[in-house]
Amino acid sequence: MAIPPIPIAILDDDPGARRSMQLLLEGRGFQVRSFASPELLIADVAANNPACLVTDYRMAGHDGLQVLAALRAAGWQGKAILVTAFGSADLMQTAIAQGFDAVLDKPCKQFALVNAVIDATTRDQDP
Numbered sequence: 001m002a003i004p005p006i007p008i009a010i011l012d013d014d015p016g017a018r019r020s021m022q023l024l025l026e027g028r029g030f031q032v033r034s035f036a037s038p039e040l041l042i043a044d045v046a047a048n049n050p051a052c053l054v055t056d057y058r059m060a061g062h063d064g065l066q067v068l069a070a071l072r073a074a075g076w077q078g079k080a081i082l083v084t085a086f087g088s089a090d091l092m093q094t095a096i097a098q099g100f101d102a103v104l105d106k107p108c109k110q111f112a113l114v115n116a117v118i119d120a121t122t123r124d125q126d127p
Contacts, residue, residue: 006121009050010034011041011067012083013059017106021054021083021113028114038067045076051121054113056106057084057091065098072099079120083108 008030012018015036022034033048035041038059045053053071055064064082071078082095085106092103101123102116 005031007031007048007050008117009041009053011038011055024110024113025117038062042070045071050078052079052117054081057082058086068099081116081120
């Protein structure tokens, strides 16, 4: 199934994880921009308005919940997926309550990440 080019932003301070997710999603036809810091991401989102954000939870000096809150405060309304190596029921509940569409364990299984991005970006669309 061919996926139309949907713009995706990835935020992860781990270069290997960031590159792995980028290559996986690009291989499925998504247009991916990746970022090592929230500041660069936030500046880019205003200009490029991605349909979906995939962000790590714990990063140096920031967390994915704070990043999504800053994007929402700036008016961004896209979908968001949180990836974390520190998953818990409490984190999942908090992330969903704060507007994340999915929470995935890190390292992400390929099918889980691809399916979560597809689900998030195609939900609420007309058939």
